[in-house]
Each structure stands twice: as structure tokens, then as C-alpha cells.
Amino acid sequence: MTEVTTTIQNKTGIHARPASVFVQKASSFKSKIQLKAKGKTVDAKSILMIMSMGLVKGTEVTIVADGPDEATAASELQALIDSKFGEA
Amino acid sequence: MAEKIKGKGVISGIAVGNILLAGQNLDGYLVNYKPGRKDTEKKKAADGIVVVAENLKRSIDDFNEKGLKEQAGILEAHRMMVEDPAMSALIDEKIDESGSAPKAVLDAYETQAQVFESMEDEYFRGRAVDMRDVGKRIAKHLLGIKEPEIVGKVIVAGRDIEPSVIAGLPTDKIAGVILGVGSTTAHAVIIAKTRAIPTVVGVGKGIEQIADGDPVILDGETGEILIRPTDKERKSYDTKIKKQEELKAHYAELKDKPAITLDGKEVELVANIGSPDDADAAIKNFGATGVGLFRSEFVFMGKTDVPKEEDQFKEYKAAVEKCAEVTHGEGLCVIRTMDIGGDKPLPYIQVGKEENPFLGYRAIRISLQRKDLFLPQLKAILRAGVYGKAAIMFPMVINVQEFLAAKEFVEMAKMELVHEGKEYSDTVQVGIMVETPAAAVMAPILAKYVDFFSIGTNDLVQYTLAVDRGNAQISYLYNHFNPAVLRLIKRTIESANKEGKWAGMCGEMASDPNAAVILMAMGIKELSMSAPSIPRVKERIRNITFTKAKEILDKVMEMEDGDKIRDYLSTLS
Numbered sequence: 001m002t003e004v005t006t007t008i009q010n011k012t013g014i015h016a017r018p019a020s021v022f023v024q025k026a027s028s029f030k031s032k033i034q035l036k037a038k039g040k041t042v043d044a045k046s047i048l049m050i051m052s053m054g055l056v057k058g059t060e061v062t063i064v065a066d067g068p069d070e071a072t073a074a075s076e077l078q079a080l081i082d083s084k085f086g087e088a
Numbered sequence: 089m090a091e092k093i094k095g096k097g098v099i100s101g102i103a104v105g106n107i108l109l110a111g112q113n114l115d116g117y118l119v120n121y122k123p124g125r126k127d128t129e130k131k132k133a134a135d136g137i138v139v140v141a142e143n144l145k146r147s148i149d150d151f152n153e154k155g156l157k158e159q160a161g162i163l164e165a166h167r168m169m170v171e172d173p174a175m176s177a178l179i180d181e182k183i184d185e186s187g188s189a190p191k192a193v194l195d196a197y198e199t200q201a202q203v204f205e206s207m208e209d210e211y212f213r214g215r216a217v218d219m220r221d222v223g224k225r226i227a228k229h230l231l232g233i234k235e236p237e238i239v240g241k242v243i244v245a246g247r248d249i250e251p252s253v254i255a256g257l258p259t260d261k262i263a264g265v266i267l268g269v270g271s272t273t274a275h276a277v278i279i280a281k282t283r284a285i286p287t288v289v290g291v292g293k294g295i296e297q298i299a300d301g302d303p304v305i306l307d308g309e310t311g312e313i314l315i316r317p318t319d320k321e322r323k324s325y326d327t328k329i330k331k332q333e334e335l336k337a338h339y340a341e342l343k344d345k346p347a348i349t350l351d352g353k354e355v356e357l358v359a360n361i362g363s364p365d366d367a368d369a370a371i372k373n374f375g376a377t378g379v380g381l382f383r384s385e386f387v388f389m390g391k392t393d394v395p396k397e398e399d400q401f402k403e404y405k406a407a408v409e410k411c412a413e414v415t416h417g418e419g420l421c422v423i424r425t426m427d428i429g430g431d432k433p434l435p436y437i438q439v440g441k442e443e444n445p446f447l448g449y450r451a452i453r454i455s456l457q458r459k460d461l462f463l464p465q466l467k468a469i470l471r472a473g474v475y476g477k478a479a480i481m482f483p484m485v486i487n488v489q490e491f492l493a494a495k496e497f498v499e500m501a502k503m504e505l506v507h508e509g510k511e512y513s514d515t516v517q518v519g520i521m522v523e524t525p526a527a528a529v530m531a532p533i534l535a536k537y538v539d540f541f542s543i544g545t546n547d548l549v550q551y552t553l554a555v556d557r558g559n560a561q562i563s564y565l566y567n568h569f570n571p572a573v574l575r576l577i578k579r580t581i582e583s584a585n586k587e588g589k590w591a592g593m594c595g596e597m598a599s600d601p602n603a604a605v606i607l608m609a610m611g612i613k614e615l616s617m618s619a620p621s622i623p624r625v626k627e628r629i630r631n632i633t634f635t636k637a638k639e640i641l642d643k644v645m646e647m648e649d650g651d652k653i654r655d656y657l658s659t660l661s
Contacts (some may be wrong), residue, residue: 012211013209013211015211015212016161016162016165016215016218017161017162017164017165019165019168020161020164020165020168023168025169025325025386043173043174045173046172046175047165047168047169047172048169048172048174048175049172049174050205051204051212051215052200052204052207052212054207054208054209054212056209060533069502079477087550
């Protein structure tokens, strides 16, 4: 199991478009991936679960990946969040 | 007479068409639906999801092909909501309860919509619409309902319009959009904006007065909506539309031409902005040759902590670069330091309750006492200066001492930057807003120290005449042509020119074409205004001689009554 923690940095948080980019990326891995934030844990491959967490700028999130490609999954998803999804 | 309702115009332009009410009611269909066995319904729901996702995929590809990235992105999110693993589980649960696949789908997405509605962030609350939209899309497919056929141009109206309704209609069919809710971040509004569809939001209950198929006229600027207009009303708008189009075409022609008088005197017409994006629009759409006032407040608002130098640097750099790009490196970007006070308190600026915040602890008065706020801002501007031409402007200065103290902070900022090994520009101009009568009176002295003046007329008029423009009972006294105000302005401009410095204006007066004539004659170098006003002012300047403008100024300075001055100037245009 691999765990990494980072902070949401794009201005508008994880709204519909970033969430869809994130879920697409998460779905491309075989590992089971979960996202933890604000005391909740959800399936990172479900856009609704991700969106309903209300991840606004400044929220700390932890990515937990478990499976054959867990290390790549965790680091690539972290990099995606850190890139602000190409937004401001 | 037509019925009239009013909302807030968010995308300007006039639209004429028949109403297409969005937000179809499915109740009737649901009652007539004959469900099968539970596992048949579950299979039906699962198959329906696959088909709807495929349909969405086709629309997404279509949008991408046309380069409509925004719409494609929204529908992509919808497609993922349709295929969401968490939703299929919830739908199955709901089928166990009600036995009907379409009802279960609606219930499941409604449940999820309510989760969004209960969230704190306004953006996420707004996404409840997307949820209901997706649910309805699947339910309609399961119920075998086809999308309505559209004949001619329509104005789409609804309390809250599902984004797919707008995204799904061809651009040339939608003349306008009317929303009951007031949200400007609704996906429907975002889509309308990218397609420049005239839009009015926030009509509230007014939406109930509109029926499907009603002919309406919508004004996206004033927010006015005429329902079932008479022929006469329609005709009056015909001329308005025609005029609007002619003017637009004429202004477009003016865009790249200089603001120069018939006898060759040029004035810079630049923009007041609140963000780097505004600069881009001002330059591209309205021909601004730079930025005369970048209100840096937005960097400070909505933050819980002091904004970081690095974050500010990025915003300022973007604006400075935009100005440099278009005007071959000559476009100046004047950035005003924080102008905040007790009227808009922030978590990290404790102002306390004041009797009169406009005469209180605000703007430069705060900056000079708060090194932790002031230095990062100055450093960010100095660094942005490397990417073009930047200027620093201090608001609310009343005396030489304040300016000198602020200037010392600039030197301190430079020293820190040297120390930190960060690149900065040493040629960033440093000037002040002249918006207090004290600064205008002291202009001959201040001019020796500053690089430039920018006259802020909104406050200068208010402070000089002791008139609160928001007070309806006395607002008749508020007039930028008041002789006392004109004398202060003239004195400020002449003082700058005498010392070899320059003077500009960034208040509302700068966007008044009649004022532009006399300001030019006083020797102003630059007029800064909200970008859409630029073509009007330019038109006026291009149609007069400098000699004539000076004659007009001489006459105006002999007049004693501000109202008469205003009337006189308006007879000339």
C-alpha cells in the first residue's frame, strides 16, 4: 500500500472538470485507489464521490493506492493535483 | 404593452425569439410507465446507462472537433457521472424500493443532488443542477422521450437550466438565455459566454410569467425582458438592434486606430482592470494600449491570510506581459497598491468599527503600518516589471511625507530582492493617485517627488464637494464638472507637466467623452477607463482639433456653474 499527501492548489478546487481528469487518470490504474480528506474516505474512481467531498483550494488530501501499480498511481495522481490541473 | 420583467444582464446584446422552456416535467411519463420485474428493470437501467454514455461521447467528440473545449469538458464530466460505479449501486438499491428503472434513476441522482446542495462551497452547490440533468437524461432515454424539435430561433428560459440543454442545442438556434437563479457560475452561463449568447440571470419569480412559445425581446445589457411585445415595441427594438450592429462595426474599425485629434495631438486610452484576464479582453476587444489602473484588491479579497509575494507576482506578471505584448513593449501597466479599508474588512486586517470608513484607516495608511502586507506586494510588482513596463501607484496619499515613506518601502523591497537574488526592474515608475483635495492642492510640491499622477475622480469629487454619491437626496450635487473640481484637476495636470512628469486619470470622469475634450486641453497624457468605454472616447477625440479643445476649455474655465458646464459640453457633441 502506498500513501501520499498533498494540498489542493487550484483556485476553484476540484470542480467538475478537474474531477473528471482525476477520475480518468485514477481509472487507468489497476490498483484500488482511495482518496482521504476531511475525515472521509472515498473511491477515487468515482467522480461523484470525489466531487461530493467538496475539495476546495487549501484542502489537504491523501491518496491511498493498493495493487500492482500502486507506486506509479500514487505519484502520478499527486503530480496531477500539484499541477493544478492546468488551471490558475 | 408587453409585460416586462427584469434581471441582471450578464452577456450583452439584444435577442429576439420565442421561448423554449427548459426543464421538462417527466411526471406524466412516469405514471404511464409499465415496469417489468426487478432484475429486468436493473438490466434496463444498466443498458440505458451504456447508451446514454455513448451518445454523450459522440457529442463530446463533436465539440472537440469544433474546438469547443469548455463544452466538451462539461459533457465529459457528465459522461463520467453517468458511468459512475457508485451510482449504479445506488440505482439498483432504488429499483429494489420502487421497482421502476426511470424513477429509480431520478431518485438516485436526486439523492446525490441533495448531497451537493448541502455543501458549503457555492460552486459545489451549483453542481446539483448537473446531477439532476444527468439523471433526467438517463430517465428520458428509458422512457423513450425524444428531445424537442426546434423551429427558428429560440430563447431558452428556465428557473435553473440544465447545462446539457444549452450545450445540446446548435449555437445558431439559441438567440438568448434567461435564468431564474442569479448564479453567474452556472454551467449554462459559462457555455452562453463562450458562445456570446445574450443572457439575463436572476429574474427570480419573473420566470413564471413566461410560457413556452412566448415571443420575447431580451436585452443582455440592461437585463430587461419584454414578454409578448407589441409590433410597435418590436419595431423600436429593430432600430436599436440595427444601431447596435452599426456601432459595433464602427467601433471594431476604430480598435487599432490611435486616439489622435484632427491636428495630431495623441492621448493614450488605457483600461481599468481587476485581473490579468481583463487586460487581455481590454486590449484584444477594445484596443486599450495599456493598463492605467490595476485594482490589486482582488489579490487580497477572499483570502484568509496575507497573500504571498509569489502568488501576487504571477498575477502582476501576467498583466504586465499582456500590456507589453500588444504595444511592442511600450504598453504600461499601472498597479495600484492595496486600497482596502473598514468598508471591506479582511480577516488579516483588523480595522475595527469606524464611524466613517472613507475617512478612516484605509489604503496607504494601512500599508505604511503593515510591512508584512506592503513589502510582498511591492516586491511582486518590482519583479513583474522585468516582463514589460510596470508602475506602482499609491492610493489616498495626502502629503509628501506619506509618499516619501512609501518610497522608502520600495527601496527596502529592492534591497530584499537583491539579497534574495531575485530579478527585478529598476525602472518601475512610482506615482500616486490624486484623489484627495489635499494631494491636488499640494500637487506642485508632490510633482517634484513622484514619477506620475493619476487623478481618481470618484473620490476627488466626493471629498472636494463633501457629497456621498450614494445618497439619493444629494446626488444632484455630485458633478465632475463642478468648477472647484475642475480647478483641482487642472492644477494637478499642470503641476505634473511643469516638472516634466505625466498626469493621467483613472476615475469615471475619464470615460466621459465630453470630459475627455477638456482634459486633453489641460494637458492630460492618459485616460484610463473600463474597456467598453474606450471606443466612445476615442471617437470623440478623433473628431475634434486640439485648438478647438483649448478654446472650449477656456470657455469652460470662465463658467461658474457645474450644471451649465455639463450642458454646454453636451451641446457640442
